Amino acid sequence: MKRFAFALWLSAISLNAYADSANCHQKANTPESIAATMDQALQLKQQLNSQSDPVVILVRQGQDMSSRHLTWSHAGYAMRQPNGDWRVYHNLNTCEPLNQRSIYKVCMSFWLMTW
Template identity: 35%
Template sequence: MKRLLLIACLVLAAPAWAGRSCEENPMPVDDAVKSMDLAQKTFAALDASGAQVALLSRVGQDLSKYGLTYSHMGIVVRDHPEGRWTVVHELNECGTASSNLYNEGLGNFFMSGLFRYEAEIVVPNADTQARLAQLVASRTARRLHEPQYNMLSYAFSTRYQNSNQWVLETYAAASAPAGQVETRAEAQAWLKKAGFEPITLRIRSGTRLGARMFRANVAFDDHPFDRRMTGHIDTITTDSIVRFARNLDPATKVTTVR
C-alpha cells in the first residue's frame, strides 16, 4: 500500500493554469522505468532533506558544449494541494512562442525524455522556503510569469521569459524583503542589486539566424544590440541560479541524485 501511495504521488499531475498538451510518441519501457526510478530516488532524497520547498533540476538535453549540465528547473513543494512533492514550473507549449505554469508530480517531471538520469536538489534556508511556499500559491507567481516564451531570453528584460527565469524571479521575490518584489521588473532590479550574473553563451550569427527562422521559441531581439552582434547571449540557466543562491546564502544545500 505504501508503494502504491508513493507511485500516486510521483505520477499525479494537473495544469496550474490551462495549457495545450503535445502529442508525443510512446516512451520506450526502459526509459520509463529509469525515469520512475529517478523520481523515487528524488522523492526519498527530498524527504530525507527535511525541506518544505526546494529547487529541482533535470537533464533534459545535452548542454555540455556550453559547459552546462542541467537544462530545466522547477520549484518542488512538499505539502502541495496536488500531492506531496509537487513540482511547480513553467513549460513551453509544444515548441511555440508561449508558455504556462504547471503542477506536476515527480514522475511526470522526469518522464520527459531525459538525456541523463540525474537530478539536482537545491535547498534554501527555512525562511526562503516558507516564502516560496506562499508565493507559488499566490497571485504573485502568476504576475511573475510571462507567457511569451523565449528559450534564450535576456536576463534583464521583461519582454520574454524562459522556464528557469520564472524560477529565478520567484526566488528573488522570496529572498527580497517582504513586499519589495511583486513584478518582474522589481525582481530584475533586485537581482541586479543583489549581484546576480547570467550565464553568457557564445552563439554565432549563423546559428542565431537559423534558430530564429526555424524555431518559434527562440528569439534574440530582447538582448542588447552590441552583445548580440558579438555573439554574447546572456541568459538564465540552472547553473546561474545555483551559483547565485549559494553566493546569496552560503548555507544553501545542493544535492545530486543519480
C-alpha cells in the same frame, strides 16, 4: 556540502531524462524508459523526504546545453504538500500553440519525463 552532494546526486540520476525544446516531436516512451523514470522519481522522493526543507530547487539535464554555455535544461521547485507528497512547479514551453509558456504543477515522475 550536504546540499552540493544532493544536487550532484540529483543531476546524476537525471542524466537520461529526455528533453528537446527545439523539437516538438515527442519521443516514444518504452516500458523500460517509463520504469527507469519511475525508479528515479522514487529515489528523488526518498531523498526529498530525508530533507527537512519544505521547498527545494530542482534542476536536471535533459539535453546537451553546452553550446549555450548552460548545464541544466530544466529547472523548477518542489514543495512538500500538507499530506507529505511533493509537487514540482516548473515552466514548460509547449508545442501547440507553438512556444506558449505555462507553469505546471506536476508529480516528480512527470517532471522527469517532460520533453
